Amino acid sequence: MPLYALVDCNNFFVSCERIFRPDLEGKPVIVLSNNDGCVIARSNESKALGISMGVPFFQIRNLVAKFGIAVFSCNHTLYGDISRRVNETLDRFSDRIEPYSIDESFLDITGHCAPLLTGNDIRRTVRQWTGIPTCVGIGTTKTLAKLANHAAKKMPQFAGVCDLSLPALRQEIFHTTDIADIWGIGAMSAEKLYCAKIRTVAQLAALSSAQARHLLQVQGARIHAELNGAVCFPLDDFPDARQGIAVTRSFGRAVTVMEELGQALAAFASRAAEKLRQDGLEAAHITAFARTSRHGGDAPYSKTLSFDFSTPTDSSFDLNRAVQNMLPHIYRDGVRFAKAGVFLNGLSPRAAHRAIFSPNPAQTHRHP
């Protein structure tokens, strides 16, 4: 029977900022998104003040002033660096680690005879070596480890470590946890389950596999199986290369002029080309889109357009020329654009010296 531990950093971006501002320990702190648009991380004290995830900053200015909440603009370079240090620390606890996101990693701890002790050891060591507080969830599948982590975070009696490989505890948590708190059950799926009178994890786990599949398609069947101890999401410690590169931004104010939209898309394409070259990749397709705001007034308008290169490219010039050609088809007079972006797909390792060895690029991909 495999055993997984999910190590999740508490309020990660806030904890990173606190490393350099220890005076903010125990005080309300928030971190803001790109243009200081909305809240993307909150300390426990800020959560207690009623600040919710993703809330626009302008809506909470008064609250911030009233309670003296410390506010940071996000610093993703810093967070990436600290994330790497956390993972280096985790290396000593397992040979198989899957960094799942910037603030969480799955560890294969199969064979550890005292998982709770391991969990406590992980928490203590990561805190000591990096300054970052964590919670640890343990289970025989990733979904159960996730659920355990949720319990470890919400329920003080666990003191930061919860082991759901213990059947009695698993039953208790199953009966007291809402299906909306399961990894992979979002708002839409939760609503469907509520309509079917399924509210607790225990009720979902007790369905037949066919019923779960009927309600929530394949993803539902997988979650159902994982809750019952069958591994559907194995630990992936050698992930495939990424599938796409995205550069998207919300505009600070509505954009209505075609040239302005063109300049924004050109900047996105150039940033995307940078990422592409950094990773030693080239792209076969480019997609550009622009859309109106999801909030308020305007009639919704969204246009997405793709272009296939005859030969994969990593050139800023090719990328920009492609988006400028697409621009007139994306732009529409009178539309107030709020967001736009560029995606690169069909990624492959860059073919070095293509120009030298392939005098006729059009023939590069033909069979001999």
Next chain:
DNA sequence: TCTGGGGTCCTAGGACCC
């Protein structure tokens, strides 16, 4: 009027994640 059946491939969009 009636108007195959079953494949594959591709894309747009939905849902979800952190």
Next chain:
DNA sequence: TCTGGGGTCCTAGGACCC
């Protein structure tokens, strides 16, 4: 007035084929 960004996976439906 101001409302994040970067991902993955799945599904439905159209185009095309024999």
